[in-house]
Amino acid sequence: MPKEEKPKEKTKKTKPSDSEEKPKKTPSKKKKEKSEEMKLSDLPGVGPAAIEKLEAAGIFDLMGVAVLGPKELGETAGLGEAVARKAIQAARSMMDLGFQDGLEFAEKREEIFYITTGSKEFDTLLGGRGIETKAITEAFGSFGSGKTQLGLSLAVNAQLPIENGGAEGKSVYIDTEGTFRPDRVKQIAEAKGANPENVLKNILVARAFNSDHQILLIDKVGELIKNGEPIRVVIIDSLTAHFRAEFSGRGQLADRQQKLNKYLHNLMKMAEQFNLAVYVTNQVMANPAMMFGDPTTAIGGHIVGHASTFRIYIRRGKKGSRVAKLIDSPNLPDNECVFYVTDKGVCDDE
Numbered sequence: 001m002p003k004e005e006k007p008k009e010k011t012k013k014t015k016p017s018d019s020e021e022k023p024k025k026t027p028s029k030k031k032k033e034k035s036e037e038m039k040l041s042d043l044p045g046v047g048p049a050a051i052e053k054l055e056a057a058g059i060f061d062l063m064g065v066a067v068l069g070p071k072e073l074g075e076t077a078g079l080g081e082a083v084a085r086k087a088i089q090a091a092r093s094m095m096d097l098g099f100q101d102g103l104e105f106a107e108k109r110e111e112i113f114y115i116t117t118g119s120k121e122f123d124t125l126l127g128g129r130g131i132e133t134k135a136i137t138e139a140f141g142s143f144g145s146g147k148t149q150l151g152l153s154l155a156v157n158a159q160l161p162i163e164n165g166g167a168e169g170k171s172v173y174i175d176t177e178g179t180f181r182p183d184r185v186k187q188i189a190e191a192k193g194a195n196p197e198n199v200l201k202n203i204l205v206a207r208a209f210n211s212d213h214q215i216l217l218i219d220k221v222g223e224l225i226k227n228g229e230p231i232r233v234v235i236i237d238s239l240t241a242h243f244r245a246e247f248s249g250r251g252q253l254a255d256r257q258q259k260l261n262k263y264l265h266n267l268m269k270m271a272e273q274f275n276l277a278v279y280v281t282n283q284v285m286a287n288p289a290m291m292f293g294d295p296t297t298a299i300g301g302h303i304v305g306h307a308s309t310f311r312i313y314i315r316r317g318k319k320g321s322r323v324a325k326l327i328d329s330p331n332l333p334d335n336e337c338v339f340y341v342t343d344k345g346v347c348d349d350e
């Protein structure tokens with residue numbers, strides 16, 4: 001219970017006496033809420049057929065349209081370029097895509113919590129402090145690359161004090177493959193000097209039996225939070241396994257993609273609304289046709305890539321090391337780092 005209060009304390013601490021800023025925040029918030037009520041169907045020239053195509057491409061709201069160019073929107077939605085241009089202009093004006101002052105922006109950034117991976121190198125790759133709330137971090141890589149180990153480490157680390165790289169919260173672990181290991185969690189917790197039983201108690205685990213169940217569990221997370229559980233990270237291991245198994249036929253690819261898009265969209269909404277980090281894993285198959293380099297095409301391909309704020313490709317490196325490569329980050333350079341998986345979980349050295 002006392003844990004619940006700590007994140008709030010932190011917010012108070014970081015902005016001690018600027019309560020006069022609050023009135024400024026309210027109007028922009030209202031504008032945002034108003035724009036969220038507007039739907040794709042409110043855009044001129046965008047009919048049901050275009051909406052279907054947009055949704056299949058992972059675009060569900062005005063923001064998705066506002067950030068496109070006329071050509072891109074035209075191709076995606078099957079619209080002429082002139083119509084697309086008008087729709088974009090409308091989306092932009094409806095959304096009030098203007099400026100927010102630097103203070104407002106900084107305040108929003110202040111709310112963010114970071115969760116250490118356990119490796120300084122890895123944290124640096126992600127911008128310095130690990131994975132962050134209000135974002136999706138996706139790890140993709142082949143079997144045994146360390147995706148689950150990172151998930152278990154994050155489930156422990158999220159509970160650490162803020163000064164130790166944690167978020168002083170609880171973790172949710174949605175296990176689709178049956179690879180959650182309580183004993184491993186205890187081992188990692190012990191190595192961090194935390195009480196293993198307490199750490200395990202603060203991880204809420206659910207086994208998802210199929211993709212529908214997996215989707216449903218996200219609503220449950222919302223309920224948990226509304227009931228006062230201070231959840232700071234939601235781990236979905238794996239994001240794609242059920243989807244891949246259930247929609248395996250060639251003709252089902254579009255359906256799978258659409259369902260996955262929608263799910264990711266809801267995950268992103270959850271991450272923003274509740275200020276929590278989302279970590280998802282995605283196993284890639286070795287592609288025998290690929291002779292050189294690494295097969296870096298993840299299931300869900302492009303679309304998973306767009307929704308995730310951070311995409312990391314993990315592979316085994318030399319001498320028992322692992323290599324993490326950051327791909328397509330909006331604000332960080334594509335880069336690599338070396339880390340290890342030991343009895344301590346994810347860390348810097350063996």
Ligand SMILES: Nc1ncnc2c1ncn2[C@@H]1O[C@H](COP(=O)(O)OP(=O)(O)O)[C@@H](O)[C@H]1O
Pocket residue numbers: 141142143144145146147148149150341342343344
């Ligand atoms: N207690 C441990 N000590 C050292 N390495 C471990 C330990 N537990 C797991 N590992 C390493 O993690 C690997 C499994 O990684 P995992 O995260 O399950 O892969 P995946 O990417 O398929 O989820 C094992 O092959 C082993 O190398």
Ligand SMILES: [Mg+2]
Pocket residue numbers: 147148149179237
């Ligand atoms: Mg795994």
